[in-house]
Amino acid sequence: MIAGSRLAASRRVSGIAGVVLTGFCSALAAGLLIVILGYVVVQGWSAINPAFVTQLPHPVGVSGGGVANGIVGTLIIVALATLMAVPVGVLTGLYLAIYGRGLPAECVRFLAEVLSGVPSIAIGLFAYTILVQPFRHFSGLSAAFAFAVLMLPLMIRTSEEAIRGVPTAIREGALALGLPDYGGVIHVVLPAARPLIVTGLLLAIARVTGETAPLLFTAFGSQFWEVNPGNPMAALAMQIFTYAISPYDDWHRQAWGGALLLILAVLVLNIGARWALRGRTKRS
Amino acid sequence: MQTTVVAAENSVPVEDEADVALCARSISAWYGTKLAIRDVSLDFRRHSISALMGPSGCGKTTFLRCLNRIHESALGASTTGEVLLDGTNIYDPGVNPVVTRRRIGMVFQRPNPFPTMSIFENVVSGPRYTGLSRNPRELKDLAEEALRQAALFDEVKDKLDDPALSLSGGQQQRLCIARALAVQPEVLLMDEPTSALDPLSTLKIEELMEQLATNYTVVIVTHNLQQAARVSNFAAFMLGDADRVGSVIEYAPTQQIFTHPNDRRTEDYITGRFG
Amino acid sequence: MSTELDSPRTLTAARGRAAQRGLTTRQAVSDRAFRVALLGATLLFVALIAGLFVELVHGSWESIVTFGAGFLWSSEWNPVTNHFGALPFIYGTVVSSAIAIVIAGVVGISAAVFLAEFAPAVVARPVSFFIELLAAVPSVVFGLWGLFVLAPILSQTVEPFLQRYLGFLPLFSGPIYGVGLFTAGLLLALMIVPTVAAIARDLIQAVPNELREASIALGATRWETATRVVLPSARAGIVGACVLALGRALGETIAATMVIGNRPAISASLFAPGYTLSSVIANEFTEATSSIYLSALLELGLILFVVSVVVNGGARVLMWSMLRSLGRRP
Numbered sequence: 001m002i003a004g005s006r007l008a009a010s011r012r013v014s015g016i017a018g019v020v021l022t023g024f025c026s027a028l029a030a031g032l033l034i035v036i037l038g039y040v041v042v043q044g045w046s047a048i049n050p051a052f053v054t055q056l057p058h059p060v061g062v063s064g065g066g067v068a069n070g071i072v073g074t075l076i077i078v079a080l081a082t083l084m085a086v087p088v089g090v091l092t093g094l095y096l097a098i099y100g101r102g103l104p105a106e107c108v109r110f111l112a113e114v115l116s117g118v119p120s121i122a123i124g125l126f127a128y129t130i131l132v133q134p135f136r137h138f139s140g141l142s143a144a145f146a147f148a149v150l151m152l153p154l155m156i157r158t159s160e161e162a163i164r165g166v167p168t169a170i171r172e173g174a175l176a177l178g179l180p181d182y183g184g185v186i187h188v189v190l191p192a193a194r195p196l197i198v199t200g201l202l203l204a205i206a207r208v209t210g211e212t213a214p215l216l217f218t219a220f221g222s223q224f225w226e227v228n229p230g231n232p233m234a235a236l237a238m239q240i241f242t243y244a245i246s247p248y249d250d251w252h253r254q255a256w257g258g259a260l261l262l263i264l265a266v267l268v269l270n271i272g273a274r275w276a277l278r279g280r281t282k283r284s
Numbered sequence: 285m286q287t288t289v290v291a292a293e294n295s296v297p298v299e300d301e302a303d304v305a306l307c308a309r310s311i312s313a314w315y316g317t318k319l320a321i322r323d324v325s326l327d328f329r330r331h332s333i334s335a336l337m338g339p340s341g342c343g344k345t346t347f348l349r350c351l352n353r354i355h356e357s358a359l360g361a362s363t364t365g366e367v368l369l370d371g372t373n374i375y376d377p378g379v380n381p382v383v384t385r386r387r388i389g390m391v392f393q394r395p396n397p398f399p400t401m402s403i404f405e406n407v408v409s410g411p412r413y414t415g416l417s418r419n420p421r422e423l424k425d426l427a428e429e430a431l432r433q434a435a436l437f438d439e440v441k442d443k444l445d446d447p448a449l450s451l452s453g454g455q456q457q458r459l460c461i462a463r464a465l466a467v468q469p470e471v472l473l474m475d476e477p478t479s480a481l482d483p484l485s486t487l488k489i490e491e492l493m494e495q496l497a498t499n500y501t502v503v504i505v506t507h508n509l510q511q512a513a514r515v516s517n518f519a520a521f522m523l524g525d526a527d528r529v530g531s532v533i534e535y536a537p538t539q540q541i542f543t544h545p546n547d548r549r550t551e552d553y554i555t556g557r558f559g
Numbered sequence: 560m561s562t563e564l565d566s567p568r569t570l571t572a573a574r575g576r577a578a579q580r581g582l583t584t585r586q587a588v589s590d591r592a593f594r595v596a597l598l599g600a601t602l603l604f605v606a607l608i609a610g611l612f613v614e615l616v617h618g619s620w621e622s623i624v625t626f627g628a629g630f631l632w633s634s635e636w637n638p639v640t641n642h643f644g645a646l647p648f649i650y651g652t653v654v655s656s657a658i659a660i661v662i663a664g665v666v667g668i669s670a671a672v673f674l675a676e677f678a679p680a681v682v683a684r685p686v687s688f689f690i691e692l693l694a695a696v697p698s699v700v701f702g703l704w705g706l707f708v709l710a711p712i713l714s715q716t717v718e719p720f721l722q723r724y725l726g727f728l729p730l731f732s733g734p735i736y737g738v739g740l741f742t743a744g745l746l747l748a749l750m751i752v753p754t755v756a757a758i759a760r761d762l763i764q765a766v767p768n769e770l771r772e773a774s775i776a777l778g779a780t781r782w783e784t785a786t787r788v789v790l791p792s793a794r795a796g797i798v799g800a801c802v803l804a805l806g807r808a809l810g811e812t813i814a815a816t817m818v819i820g821n822r823p824a825i826s827a828s829l830f831a832p833g834y835t836l837s838s839v840i841a842n843e844f845t846e847a848t849s850s851i852y853l854s855a856l857l858e859l860g861l862i863l864f865v866v867s868v869v870v871n872g873g874a875r876v877l878m879w880s881m882l883r884s885l886g887r888r889p
Contacts, residue, residue: 015782022673025666029752030689036696036704043707091600098597101359108601110875111608117803117871118864119810121837122615125860128844129614149607156604169396173460175354177410177467178386180586182593187413191400210697213812213837217844237699241813244703252707259700270695274688415583 040259047257057223057239063250067258069225070236077140077219078209080229081147085204089152090197093159094185100160109160116153123149124214131218138220140229146214151204158200162193199273206269210262212237236262304368305330305501306351306388306471311365313346313355320346321530323365326520328471333493333502335516335538337509339553342522343530344505345393348473351503352388353381369471386414389469393476395456397448397463404444406459407431410467426466433499434462435492454485461492465500472496474504478511490515509554513542521550612864619858621851630858636823636839638847643855645862647823651740651833655815656808658744658829659751663808664801666748667755668790671797674756675763676785687760694753702817705746710737710818713745718830733828736820741829743819747811751804758800762793762878765885792885799877806870810863812837836863 051066058065092112096105124146131142166189174184190197212235215221220232221242236258243255306328313320321343328334336344349355350363353374366373374384397406407427411417417426427444431437436458440451448459457477464472474493478486493515496502506512512519519542520535534541534550545551616623622630626643633644670690674683714737725731766789774784790797812835820832821842836859847853 011780011783015780018782018786019673019677022669022677025669026673026678026686026690026756028666029670029693029756030686032749032752033689033693033696036693036700039704039708040700088600088603091597092604095597095601108605110872111605113875114868114871115608117806117810117874118611118867119812119837121810121812121840122860122864122867123611125618125840125844125857126611126614129618129857130610149611152604152607167396169392169394170398172354172357172390173392173396173398173463174409175357176352176385176390176392177414177463178382178384179410179413180382180590182590183413183586185593187409188398188400192398194400206695210695210699212697212699213841216841220845237697240699240703241817244699244706245817255703259703262697263700266695266697267692270692415586 037263040256040263043253043256044258044260047253048260052254052257053261056225057234059223060246060248065254067234067236067239067254067261069222070234070239070258071261072225072227073140073219073222073233074209074236076227076229077144077147077215077233077235078205080141080144081151081208082201082205084144084148085151085155086201088148089155089204090159092152092156093161093197094163094190096156096160097163098181098185112153112156115149116157119213120146120150120211121213124216124218127214128217138218138232140219140226140231140233143215143219143233143235144229146218147208147211150208150211150214154200154204154207158203159193159197162196162200163189165196166192195276199277202269202273202276206266206273209269210237210266212241303329305370306503307368308347308351309366309368311347311350311363311367313343313350313363314361315358316360319527319529321350321522324522324530324532325365326532326535328501328503329518330501331497331499332517333497333504333515334518334520335512336503336505336520336522337507337512337553338522338530338533339524340507341528341530342524344507344522345475346530347522348390348475348503348505351471351473352385352390354385354390356381386410386416386467387469388471388473389464389467390473391457391461391464391475391477394480395453395460397451397456397459399447399449401448402445403440403448403451403459406448407462407466410463414467416467427462430462430466431459433465433496434458435488435495436462452485454481454488457481457485457489458492461489461496465496469500471501471503474502476505476507479507486511513538521545521547521553523549523553615857615861615864619854619861622854622858625851626855630855631862634823634825638843638849638852641849641851643852645836645855645859647825648834648836648839648859649862650825651743651819652809652835652837654740654829654833655743655747655819655835656805658741659747659808660801660805662745662748663751663755663804667752667801667804668759668797670752670756671759671763672785672790675760676781676789687757690753690756694757698750698811698814699817701746701750702814705742705814705818706738709746710742713737713742722830729827730829733826733830735830736832738818738820738832739828739830740819740833743815743833743835744829746814746818747808750811750814751807754804754807755800758803758878759793759797762796762800762881763789765796765882766792767885793881795884796878796881799874799881802870802874802877806867806874809870810837810867812841816841836860 051064053066053071054068055066056069057067096108099105127142127146131145132138170192171184171189174188215235215238219235219238221238222232222234226233240255240258240262243251243258304327308324308326311324312322324347336348338344346355351367355361356363366375369387372379398409401409404427407430408423411426412423417423428437431440436455439455448456451459478489490511493502493504504516516538518535519538521533521541522530523533524530534545534547541550542554545554622643626633630643630645631649632646634646635642635644636647674687678686714735718735718741721731722735770788770792771784774788815835816838819835819838821834821838822832823834823839840856840859844856847856
């Protein structure tokens with residue numbers, strides 16, 4: 001009896017210790033977000049002013065200036081990447097959802113999974129070899145291409161899941177009316193799958209908006225207003241990187257300011273994506 | 285083998301061949317390698333209501349889904365046999381199943397309005413996307429008539445642009461009937477159309493079916509004997525064997541099948557001696 | 560609104576067309592175009608991945624031919640003499656990622672166990688949400704924070720502390736710079752913790768409840784159930800999650816570049832600066848003047864690509880095998 005209760009006590013202590021320890025690890029991981037967010041807000045806030053978001057960067061040594069061209073460049077590059085990634089991603093997702101049985105489709109799925117783990121810098125190199133090297137100059141377009149490749153795995157997976165998630169009854173409803181395959185898909189299945197596809201798209205956009213590595217040798221960066229994607233372009237994430245590793249205090253301040261803008265954009269996209277999803281699950 | 289003979293004998297309670305709108309010949313259907321129904325042959329008389337009844341798992345829904353070739357759209361599902369629509373076999377290699385489904389409409393067990401569309405858009409989705417009509421005026425008229433035929437128009441005429449999902453279950457089912465009618469089918473297949481509905485909605489739909497029979501050939505699957513007795517002109521009794529392979533036991537005018545069934549098994553089922 | 564119940568005029572009018580309808584040419588063409596578009600997009604996607612591999616091989620061919628397999632174990636990286644070897648970068652990548660996965664593995668799996676097995680929903684939901692958002696923080700922001708916050712803290716407190724007590728080990732000896740392998744490894748760990756935690760949590764939740772109930776019924780505590788029954792059944796998948804996270808650490812570029820010190824040297828000390836495969840590409844690619852230099856950098860990219868494919872493929876196989884063994888569709 002006594003031995004038994006002693007054993008129980010030690011087991012209870014180890015249980016409590018385990019819960020406390022694992023709980024501490026959870027708090028650590030979640031708290032890290034707050035710490036980083038806190039630093040970015042505190043440090044970045046002082047850099048944010050109208051000039052910062054409307055002006056071009058000033059030359060080295062001249063304080064002030066802004067990252068307006070980087071914001072515009074990021075918007076253009078991400079928009080172009082979305083234009084490229086959405087059709088390919090959604091159509092491939094459709095293919096997998098509709099015809100995706102058997103080995104070839106499994107291979108495509110596996111490739112998408114694998115591509116999602118390929119370092120962005122390798123994809124940047126790919127964009128460089130096929131869109132920069134042959135034309136002998138850097139361009140926003142090549143950066144958009146690299147981003148599009150980065151977006152594809154997520155687009156494909158979420159599109160497939162979204163389309164599979166449309167109830168069979170709805171699909172058969174379209175079939176029974178005598179709608180051709182494409183008619184049923186375009187008018188009935190895709191609209192029903194849209195909220196989930198949009199969620200995936202927002203997450204994909206969030207992912208590439210903060211990407212920096214592939215930009216270094218595709219968009220390359222620019223000190224000027226550049227809205228022609230055929231030319232080298234500035235991008236916000238790249239400006240943060242350049243400013244951060246520079247030796248100037250004023251640039252460090254601007255790097256924090258840029259980081260604040262970037263992290264806000266990415267968090268808004270992420271929360272928006274989840275919010276869109278929540279509205280949907282509540283309804284069904 | 286014996287089943288085949290019986291089914292063939294019972295397959296034509298319709299005297300005049302020209303009165304047959306839809307005619308199934310030796311339909312067998314599989315899910316993968318599992319045989320679901322064997323050798324089902326039934327004729328359906330024009331502008332009448334034929335009921336398929338039987339315990340669950342007897343293959344009545346599977347058979348119904350073979351009549352508009354929707355069975356084969358499921359993964360691994362296949363069919364053999366013939367279905368003659370006005371003398372043409374819809375399983376002929378040259379016949380496009382998509383086109384066939386425009387002539388043979390279907391209403392499902394659960395209401396399945398297209399979730400992203402309004403009431404109006406649901407009704408006209410068939411004509412609009414099958415290319416039957418794209419003219420806005422004509423679509424509007426089509427929608428009104430289809431909704432009237434489905435006895436829904438008066439309830440929804442002021443909110444045609446509301447989401448289809450805002451309707452009650454019974455209204456949704458009548459919306460689905462209107463949607464099917466708007467494509468102008470010759471035959472209307474109904475797969476337990478009231479099983480998900482309350483008694484009042486069920487009554488409405490049953491009344492509606494009788495009206496529809498003046499213009500359409502209706503085939504309805506039901507496990508509800510009273511419903512079959514109330515609405516149908518002809519009734520087929522299907523039963524699964526020990527391997528759960530379904531076949532037709534008896535097919536006759538409804539009156540006869542409920543009063544003087546030929547087969548012992550039909551009688552057992554009707555008198556409630558089955559589980 | 561006249562009542563026309565008995566004579567549906569438009570329906571009758573349409574019936575004439577309905578009787579002789581078939582697929583219009585337009586529909587037949589659209590249907591075909593639709594199938595072609597689906598297949599075309601899928602093939603394009605496959606072609607893109609094939610192109611990615613082919614282009615990297617093609618670009619690195621000059622370097623592959625010139626240096627052969629020795630590229631992998633030569634430690635010289637000299638753009639002046641055009642002699643290139645990848646060893647310092649492989650070393651830096653492996654060491655920083657190893658530090659990262661050890662730390663992130665422990666913290667991430669612990670967090671996953673807590674969230675899946677112990678935390679009430681009111682705690683688990685916001686904490687999971689924060690951890691998932693942490694995964695969305697751009698790596699350049701991690702790098703910025705690592706450079707200006709984490710590195711100073713490490714160089715002023717943690718690293719001197721480690722050196723005082725463990726300095727007899729070569730790993731913790733030598734001058735402290737702040738930036739270096741240790742800082743990079745720790746920063747990478749923070750970046751991949753969400754990956755480990757989120758995936759491991761999902762996998763733990765996928766373990767059927769019957770197993771837990773059986774264990775509780777035998778008199779085990781919840782902690783014992785979690786560690787001796789649930790975790791072992793999810794082991795293959797959790798290893799997969801860690802491998803996946805490792806893949807992210809191996810390829811992570813910008814954050815590592817900002818805090819690793821960028822010196823192509825192999826030193827025993829974790830406090831010394833190092834270099835990773837991806838950060839040398841990031842730093843030197845646009846400055847590469849000779850074609851062999853460029854080619855050598857592309858070969859580093861090829862190594863990264865091949866490693867990531869192997870690591871990710873392996874991780875997927877591990878996770879699928881776990882879900883299969885539990886009878887769940889991946």
